[in-house]
Amino acid sequence: MIKELNDDQLNRYSRQILLPEIDYAGQLKLAQSHALIIGLGGLGSPAALYLAAAGIGKLTLVDFDQVDESNLQRQVIHTEQRLGQNKAQSAAQTLAQINAACQIQVIERQLDSAEINQLLPQIDVVLDCSDNFATRFALNQACFKAKKPLVSGAAIRWEGQLTTYDFRQDDSPCYECLYKPGTANDQSCSRNGVISPLVGMIGSMQAMEAIKALVGLPTLVGKLLLVDGLTMQFRQFNLKRDPYCEHGQSQK
Structure with a gap:
């Protein structure tokens, strides 16, 4: 582990x-x-781009999908030259050009719960940038068990949402305090559409939340931020731990 910043790093991150x-x-x-x-x-x-640029020491990138032409409208880490390439590998190539000092680990498959649990002890913060509820619920359960902060973002059409579940704090709500398994329906950008800059806004704010969680600054824990890109309205709601959530009950 790095013990101190060198002169180049002091200048780069000044x-x-x-x-x-x-x-x-x-x-x-x-x-x-x-x-x-x-x-x-x-x-x-955008989350990966900003975390690498901000000086995160190591990033583990997980994605089983390949770059498709329809992705290029909003997935700005990929290029036309990488169509058909695994997205995690494509992202790693871009990040290496932005910050060669950032260590990149690539996982080109979908992780099951056991693999996530095995990986989390070496992780300091998790960013849920997935697009399906099954993955979100699995990450929530794993991060709760490992007491790792989880930055959760979502975007579709003109609307986005953002929060941080920080399981290092006993009073933090979890994803199941907001959505119950079996009660939420997956909505995809391929079926419903999404405006390009919206995902940039939410992903960038996920990077912001991750940085704050890492350095000990206040995050959106206990708050849910909703973004309406069409009207440019931002609304914030309190999000409390559900006393009937099985994760909340397990903390009593």
Whole structure:
């Protein structure tokens, strides 16, 4: 693990180090951190780009899908030259050009619950950039068990949402406090559409939340942020732990 920042890193990240909330200690913490990104599509693209640029020490990228021409409208980490290539591999190539010092681990398959549980002990923050409820529920359960912060984003049509479930905090709600298994219907961009910059907005804010979680700054834990891209309205609601949620009950 890196013990201190060298002169090149001090210069590269000087604009962040100038922020009193980050400073040298926070930047060093980022350089020592390992983030897991599930899904390198519309949300994962900007999230990965900004985390690599911000100086995260290691990124593990997970995606089983291939780059399709219809992805290029919003998945800005991929290029026309990489059509048909695995998305995690394509993203890794772009990130290597942005920050060669960032270690990149690529997983080109969909992880099952056992594999997620095995991976999480080495992870400091998880970004859920997936597009289906099965993956979201599995990540929620695994992060709850491992007490890892989970940054959750979603976007479809003109609407997006964002929150952080920080299971290092006993009073943090979880994904099942918001959605119950079997009660939510998957909605895909392929069937419902999505405006391109919206996923950039939500994915970038996921990177922001991950950075804050890593350096110990307040996040959206206990809050749900809703974004309406058509009217440019932002609304924030309180999100409390459901006392009837099985995860909440297990903490009593």
